[in-house]
Amino acid sequence: MARRSSIRRLVRSAWVRLAHGVRTRTLPVLLVFAGLSGIMLLLARGAAEYGRTLAMELGAEFLGALVVIFALTPIVRRSQQGRVREHRHLDFSWYTDRVMTATASVRILHTFSRLFSPPYSQRFFSAAAGLIRRGGRVEVLLMHPDSVAAVLRTTELAGRRDVSQESRRNLQTLEAFRQSLDENFRARFEIRLYTASASVQMYQWDDRLLASFLPLGKLSGDHSQLEVSTVSPLGSFVTERADELWDGGMALTEYWLTSVTLTDDEGRRQYACRFLDIGDRHYLADARVIAQLARAQNGSVRVEFRQCPGTVHGVDVITEGDPDLASVRQRFLEKYGQSETVFIRLNPFPPA
Known part of the structure; x- marks a missing residue:
């Protein structure tokens, strides 16, 4: 009897795991095991021997598992979906x-x-x-x-x-x-x-x-x-x-870097720059842009960037003594977790 009980538990466990893993193939699995159950029940009909009795009990277990897995389990699952x-x-x-x-x-x-x-x-x-x-x-x-x-x-x-x-x-x-x-x-x-x-x-x-x-x-x-x-x-x-x-x-x-296009007498260049938006003011922190500003001594640099599509900006470098410098440095440290000393302020030109 203990052996039969152990076999029953193993069969139930195997069925539950199998059904959980093959939900998309429910119908073929149902047909296969229904056929196996029917064959076992036919073999055990009218016999008292252990083998046939075991086959009959396994067939009954298969049928019981089918009912639980394919009939009761979906009902229980649907009821749990609405539970709060x-x-x-x-x-x-x-x-x-x-x-x-x-x-x-x-x-x-x-x-x-x-x-x-x-x-x-x-x-x-x-x-x-x-x-x-x-x-x-x-x-x-x-x-x-x-x-x-x-x-x-x-x-x-x-x-x-x-x-x-x-x-x-x-x-x-x-x-x-x-x-x-x-x-x-x-x-x-x-x-x-x-x-x-x-x-x-x-x-x-x-x-x-x-x-x-x-x-x-x-x-x-x-x-x-x-x-x-x-x-x-x-x-x-x-x-x-x-x-x-x-x-x-x-x-x-896009939060860390913005796409910037710089135009001067030498042409157009694109950069991905660290930046800050503080209210309606915009600032860049990029050594490459500062170097290009230094080369373009005639102040001809114009900037377009992602945050303000269609708007052209002039630029100036924030130096010591500028009233914006302390707040910009602090905000940059909060955003990037790193300090920076030189920043570029963007000044929008009025629409043409």
Whole structure:
């Protein structure tokens, strides 16, 4: 009897694993095993010997497994998809555990996230790297630190956090991790920035996610989190909003560098430069551009760049004593985590 019970457990376990791995081939599997069950039941008919009795019991087990796997399991799965589990707050360690077991994708939508800062960042990046090596993807969508939306969200938090500063810190950390990945894996770790008001946060792993709306006066991570399936009504709403922001977002590479075209008496040259946008003023930090300005002593240099399509700018170098220099240096340090001493200020020409 013990042997029969052991065989039954093995059969059930094998069936469950097989059905989980071949969902797209459900019907052929159903037909094959239904045929095997029928053959075994025919062999055992009218016999009392052990072999035939065992065959009959195995046939019954096969039929029972078919009912559970192909009839009851989809019903249970559909009922679970609509279930909402509430968490009192966003537990980053708990979420990282889910990232470690993810098989396909991880997606994060937030203004900024404490997940990318100590004490959580090291463990999360280790889990993300493991997922990427397994062939999965990690996508992070954060609020652009220089956007109006970041200023508004800082106001909503009543000064508890500066969203622009926190987002800049996140971006430096994320870029450092991206650079640490093997070049073949970097394409599967992508960061984008959005400028609209999101009103919702999302921490997704495979077909599950944590969602919360951005409350007034406190961080959303300290607020209740709803765990749902991505195909549930709430999950679909949140993922659709994330998709919209992602499609309209800026790639992180465009945040670090801007495309600049310089024109002078010698012709046109293009550069990818580090830059700053402070209000409606724009600044460049690039030794190559400064060298070209030094060569063009007649002041004939004109600049066009991505942030202001169709607008031509004149340039001047910010030197010691310029009232802009201190604030530009500080902002550059916040954005890039590195200091710089010489900057170029762009001055738009009025339209012709």
